[in-house]
Amino acid sequence: MADLQMQDGTLASKEAQIKSDTSKDENTEPVNINVSIPTTTNEALNIVIHAGDKYIGNSVYVFGGGRNSYDVANGRFDCSGFVAWAFRQAGIKVGAHTDILKNTGIRVSRSEARPGDLVFFDTYKIDGHVGIYLGGGKFIGSQSSTGIAIADLTSGYYKKKFNGHVMRIINGKQ
Numbered sequence: 001m002a003d004l005q006m007q008d009g010t011l012a013s014k015e016a017q018i019k020s021d022t023s024k025d026e027n028t029e030p031v032n033i034n035v036s037i038p039t040t041t042n043e044a045l046n047i048v049i050h051a052g053d054k055y056i057g058n059s060v061y062v063f064g065g066g067r068n069s070y071d072v073a074n075g076r077f078d079c080s081g082f083v084a085w086a087f088r089q090a091g092i093k094v095g096a097h098t099d100i101l102k103n104t105g106i107r108v109s110r111s112e113a114r115p116g117d118l119v120f121f122d123t124y125k126i127d128g129h130v131g132i133y134l135g136g137g138k139f140i141g142s143q144s145s146t147g148i149a150i151a152d153l154t155s156g157y158y159k160k161k162f163n164g165h166v167m168r169i170i171n172g173k174q
Contacts, residue, residue, distance in 0.1 A: 059147035
């Protein structure tokens with residue numbers, strides 16, 4: 001019982017730290033219907049980049065969220081849980097933690113980033129936040145201030161936090 005209370009306290013402490021550090025997500029667009037998400041010739045890639053469409057403006061950030069059917073049904077995701085869920089929709093299993101995702105796939109330069117690639121940000125730690133690149137400097141992810149949203153990594157908060165770390169999971173024609 002004491003172990004469970006200690007684990008719960010540790011999770012609460014980490015969640016508070018993340019919320020505090022990421023509460024400044026000033027350049028996140030919670031609902032931006034005018035952002036065009038590309039369509040590619042790669043079916044799996046299309047599934048991944050469009051998986052979160054229904055959750056834009058209809059979800060909430062929950063630390064550790066997106067790893068069970070209750071969370072998914074209720075739009076409760078953290079960044080890595082959302083990424084893992086989106087790839088699962090295309091039949092691709094990836095880890096649901098940034099420490100796993102940052103080493104999954106093929107590393108490419110920021111100038112080579114294309115839709116479906118993972119983009120990483122130094123928030124509460126190096127590579128502490130992850131999203132799915134959409135092209136045009138935009139990415140979709142679960143942000144602490146908005147839930148699932150499309151954000152801009154070329155200006156504001158995410159420009160400052162983007163570290164240039166890009167990983168390609170799906171390597172195919174676009």
